[in-house]
Amino acid sequence: MSSAVRIIILYYSRNGATQQLADAIANGVSKTGAEPLLRTVACEGDAACQRDLVIDADDLADCAGLIMGSPTRFGHMYSGLQKFWEQTSRDWLKGALVDKPAAVFTSSSSMHGGQESTLLAMGVPLLHHGMVLMGIPYTAPELQQTDAGGSPYGASHVEHAAGANLNHYESKLAEQLGERVARAALKLQA
Ligand SMILES: Cc1cc2nc3c(=O)[nH]c(=O)nc-3n(C[C@H](O)[C@H](O)[C@H](O)COP(=O)(O)O)c2cc1C
Numbered sequence: 307m308s309s310a311v312r313i314i315i316l317y318y319s320r321n322g323a324t325q326q327l328a329d330a331i332a333n334g335v336s337k338t339g340a341e342p343l344l345r346t347v348a349c350e351g352d353a354a355c356q357r358d359l360v361i362d363a364d365d366l367a368d369c370a371g372l373i374m375g376s377p378t379r380f381g382h383m384y385s386g387l388q389k390f391w392e393q394t395s396r397d398w399l400k401g402a403l404v405d406k407p408a409a410v411f412t413s414s415s416s417m418h419g420g421q422e423s424t425l426l427a428m429g430v431p432l433l434h435h436g437m438v439l440m441g442i443p444y445t446a447p448e449l450q451q452t453d454a455g456g457s458p459y460g461a462s463h464v465e466h467a468a469g470a471n472l473n474h475y476e477s478k479l480a481e482q483l484g485e486r487v488a489r490a491a492l493k494l495q496a
Contacts, residue, residue: 334484
């Protein structure tokens, strides 16, 4: 294992909204001195794979934590992410992710279009892998102030009329989630 404390931000994004959340989370990770590793799953011409590398089999064993994000797809995660987890039995058997901190994030077009079910569903494979799932505590003032995305179950963005651009609260909450997971990873490694 390399000496850098790496936090994988594994996400898919077709049009860039989930990617903006991934970037805000990466900023939060970087604040702690840990290294954010933006990774995606195989896709063609979409925002995520136009910019970021597809996750490598070795990345899971080598990371100190993992944060997963997907657009809301009928109240669930993007199928390509589910497919990825179905190919991780080897890492599951080895316990590659056991006791490593984790969190989730999503973007949807409408406020009540299934964000929470998507966030909770994304936590399930992470718990199967033995990860320590983290959310956003209500001690974050932005969680009370937001009138769009942001949830105790994870970071989020609601497009409404705003398109892909995060508002102030969504951006702050995503950053805080990245920072929180990275700080936990650093403590666990100490
Ligand atoms: C197949 C499909 C299913 C979707 N299902 C939902 C949904 O259940 N609820 C919702 O609010 N938006 C839904 N959307 C909209 C996306 O979640 C939304 O546009 C998201 O912000 C896109 O993220 P991206 O820019 O990262 O691709 C769906 C989009 C597609 C293509």
